[in-house]
Amino acid sequence: MNAAARSETRRTLTYREAIREALREALSNDPRVFLMGEDVGRYGGCYAVSKGLLAEFGEARVRDTPLSESAFVGAGIGAALGGMRPIVEVMTVNFSLLCIDQIVNNAATIRHMSGGQFSVPIVIRMATGAGRQLAAQHSHSLENWYAHVPGLRVVAPATLADARGMLGAALADPDPVVIVEHVMLYNMQGELDAEPAAVDIDHAAIRRPGRDVTLVTYGGSLPKTLAAAETLANQEIDAEVVDLRTLRPLDESTILESVQRTRRVVIVDEGWRSGSLSAEIAARIMEHGFYDLDAPVKRVCSAEVPIPYAQHLEAAALPQPEQIVAAAKGLFGHG
Amino acid sequence: MNAAARSETRRTLTYREAIREALREALSNDPRVFLMGEDVGRYGGCYAVSKGLLAEFGEARVRDTPLSESAFVGAGIGAALGGMRPIVEVMTVNFSLLCIDQIVNNAATIRHMSGGQFSVPIVIRMATGAGRQLAAQHSHSLENWYAHVPGLRVVAPATLADARGMLGAALADPDPVVIVEHVMLYNMQGELDAEPAAVDIDHAAIRRPGRDVTLVTYGGSLPKTLAAAETLANQEIDAEVVDLRTLRPLDESTILESVQRTRRVVIVDEGWRSGSLSAEIAARIMEHGFYDLDAPVKRVCSAEVPIPYAQHLEAAALPQPEQIVAAAKGLFGHG
Amino acid sequence: MSTKIAGTTREHALELLRDMLRIRRFEEKCAELYSATKIRGFLHLYIGQEAIAAGVMRALEPRDAVVATYREHGHALARGIPMATVMAEMYGKAEGCCRGRGGSMHIFDAATRFYGGNAIVAGALPLAVGLALAEKLRSRNAVTACFFGEGAVAEGEFHESLNLAALWKLPVLFLCENNLYAMGTALARSESETHIARKAQSYNLPAATIDGMDVLAVEAAAAAAVEAIRGDGGPRFLEFATYRFRPHSMFDAELYRDKAEVEEWKKRGPIVTFVAKLKETGLLRDADLASIEAEVEREIAAAVEFAENGTWEPLGDLSRDVYTREMA
Amino acid sequence: MSTKIAGTTREHALELLRDMLRIRRFEEKCAELYSATKIRGFLHLYIGQEAIAAGVMRALEPRDAVVATYREHGHALARGIPMATVMAEMYGKAEGCCRGRGGSMHIFDAATRFYGGNAIVAGALPLAVGLALAEKLRSRNAVTACFFGEGAVAEGEFHESLNLAALWKLPVLFLCENNLYAMGTALARSESETHIARKAQSYNLPAATIDGMDVLAVEAAAAAAVEAIRGDGGPRFLEFATYRFRPHSMFDAELYRDKAEVEEWKKRGPIVTFVAKLKETGLLRDADLASIEAEVEREIAAAVEFAENGTWEPLGDLSRDVYTREMA
């Protein structure tokens, strides 16, 4: 289908629906694929992503699990070793702490430990992030931990096209892929082609080209960062927005090339500042882009507090467009 | 006792023995203190740290636990809430992935979630690091993950004095403290005063003053870094070695002041490079020391591979003095 | 017409009824306030299960400790945390029992030894074991009551905690509220052995199944278990057969169960059956009920007013209480 | 004098004996090589438990899968992984079955469906459940044999895995080698219920306890369990009563058990008792034993030679096999 035909058939849908479509496609096209996790079946998924899939594909392929994160993620790893292509949904990154051992010590290591004899083609999806007033135990953004682990690939769809396309790319990858879906994105609406193009999971994307400053971000912070870029545009600052897309391995080149053009950087990351992914990006720019910089890289991250319930406190704890704007403008004091 | 009297009674002991002394002191001085963990009693501790303490303090206070990391670490948190001062030994940071949920979602959050009503005065000790050919599942350096979490304090004794002193300081802290002990340090020998001075757990320490370059490190990498500094000294480069000591909260001032003096930095960290603590330190220097730098900060970290068993491969995967030397010398190419 | 049911005085019976009604009406108000966006985040209602919190708390003393889940309003109220500060907490106000930091899922109260409101399924079981260990080491002869849903039974922490409590003979009272569903997952889809008390027994732990819709049965079983724990210091386990009348949270479309099933269970509801029984035995007159309802209504109105009048904590205090000692 | 023991031919009996002796002598050599620092890291010897690996593997077919722990040399050899590549692995040589990446604790072999060597206690149980799920979904009627120590029983993953396997009726054969100690922790200090098979039954899983010192009993029980699994597709659980004759690893001072206890168990050792039984029944002559020993010795010598002659993987390949597709 050519581009014209494609655009004729564009339709509006949500990020949630885009993922559901991707799941449906995967289940339809490959008998080795199955979906498993807590409440993915009868309940329809804790964020309603998999609604309807049980009826469509049956119990064998859309599997409700007991509350046993370690066992069912580990079982996904085992099933992948056994020739299947499991998609395991861990409701949220918060609960993934109960199975992080399986992901780090099994999924990520088995290929290496076995001297290359076995690969682990599992896809693990999880919701991440704050913003829904779910308080300290339900608001983590710990994808940076997965992005620290050799053997894993970590991707964070921030657009409809990526929500639609990354799952297929992840399934095509012979190694474990963690997909983090920000909770504030599920209701995001947009347009997609009827038969969307494949996406890669190797490269960052420039979501808004600009000359004056590079705003690096990913996932749930992308909309905030784009909003900040618009505000900056009104103030004569032309911001380039880089969406990392893949958190491991990082697409350093795209970042560094942007830095070479703009010479100024703000990193926006919903993780707690200390030890967040933003730190790694700042370090990479330090190492490979130091002489390109006109000013030190700034970071806009979450405050270092367990995320509080109260709305105003939660909002104050998370990165907001105003802070991004202020940080970017601050870069023009020096330089 | 004055300094002179103290030094008269200096004696030789190992890092392991220094920790054992600290445990003995804590158990002797405070009836609320108890030690619990896998094989801390009859076996004497997987690294023989607690050998003899069961006989000395009895089963109620030196408690062998079943293999149930989540339950006994969570029980430590509960006991702390209930008025005790538990010291929980998780054999190694590798197994701590099985209880990281308890540490992150309970220990670190309860004070905040309860609006300040409850503190969690627990001390969690764990061995960390590689170097003993224990392969991919037993060689992690994941202390950076704990150092990412608000509500926790994380300390890494790298000297005998700190091995001896940090436990007491951690117990005096009303909040959860994670102590990471590098496996390659247990056999390290040195001298200590008979009645060693208290140590703080707030500040980094300069282990070797120098003018030309700052080498920032902690824990098991300190000996390697000091060795590198000696080599550099022979090559007319006078390196200052900063031992972080406390990984959270970071003592930024000590680092930045050193950077102001030397204008060059190498960070040495056994974590996998991407997302390691070294990234955060580089980011902090970027943010607050950018204009003090004569060259970009360099990092010497572990290779991004699951740590392999074979000796030569393991050695190649970990930071070594030669790499530190090379990195430091590389900083004098620019500038 | 007797004035007692199985050893219960009229006064006591009315107290139990009032305890249950307080929870029921409070939560009905919460649902309203949620629609009005006064309360946000996740809201898990306890409606249908009130007999359990009401009955168990009567069996506990102030020295005892309580640990609960995200579905803990009922436990908080029955334990005696002032309704006003619970409501203010749900509003996120500084006057809330946790100064708005915790919200609905994280009610804590030092005065009543209420150690939360925990939102990780099974995550509080190890805490309860530890609290009980502290009591044992301090020779305090206090019980730690640990509430959780049957969904938690599949989690590894359930297993590890029961074993540790039984192995070390710790004074924990495990209280499993088996409402047959964990979100949308029916018990038979999550457990190979659906008889939860039998599972508990496999740890060499005395365990029994109780009708969780019968507040008197709950109270009696809890009292006996508490007495047994105080006697030998070892753990006990009670499974309560119950049902949640409302959706799991405010986001649940309830695709997984029949309306008819819900209606059937509602007929067995803890309040409706207790009211019927009390009326039948003459312990309760219509006027009593009206006066309890009125009293509860006043308390709720006052709680809402308190919450409405509450203040927002200043943003400058955001980092407060991350650590006990202020960081440099 | 009969030429059979309970249906076992002489040939078969000698094979079992040889399987056990291969493991025993191999590991004795490993201990030597450890002292000589040819083998490094952790080394966990299986000596005393050989009947279990030897007996169970005879009951499996090539299509079946095997999952084990860090104490897995015996399983690897009995499963048929060439001794030479196992030895080379322990040397860390490129010719090792895992190219020196795994070492003693992480033997893997695709050809025999041997999925490791896992060093996280209980960490491989979920993998076994998943392998079995794959078999079921692919309708392959293959069994996944999952070996672990009794120490794993206390871990949450044991609980979660048994429940999942039983709930979903997956073809897993759980094989618990109860050698009474987890490092220095005696079973009674780690389990409130020390009867492991009974614990397994609480998941509605057929389970039995077998004398793990009797290779014929092991083989018979495993064969029956495998047959049962092939019949109904559901899991089975076998607990083997056994004992580890050596320290936990090469670092263990064995402070936690009496020498006398060890000696007592050694008398019941799987090889010494089997040899005695075979001699008694006339199935084994001294010459047979000598010839088996000689054969095993030759194999070990060849394995050591292979390992000695092996090469070190080039440092430039350090990052190989972190990912399947090479990263940009």
Ligand SMILES: Cc1ncc(C[n+]2csc(CCOP(=O)(O)OP(=O)(O)O)c2C)c(N)n1
């Ligand atoms: C470890 C973990 N996994 C998943 C969730 C999401 N979740 C919240 S409540 C719940 C169901 C729990 O059911 P049950 O224990 O029966 O308690 P109930 O809600 O019925 O009171 C789930 C799956 C969670 N909070 N924690």
Ligand SMILES: Cc1ncc(C[n+]2csc(CCOP(=O)(O)OP(=O)(O)O)c2C)c(N)n1
């Ligand atoms: C999760 C975890 N905790 C602790 C350890 C350290 N450790 C290694 S083996 C072992 C004992 C295991 O005993 P058991 O399961 O009985 O097996 P055995 O060694 O007796 O064969 C322990 C505690 C580990 N490897 N993994």
Ligand SMILES: [Mg+2]
């Ligand atoms: Mg339930």
Ligand SMILES: [Mg+2]
């Ligand atoms: Mg054992």
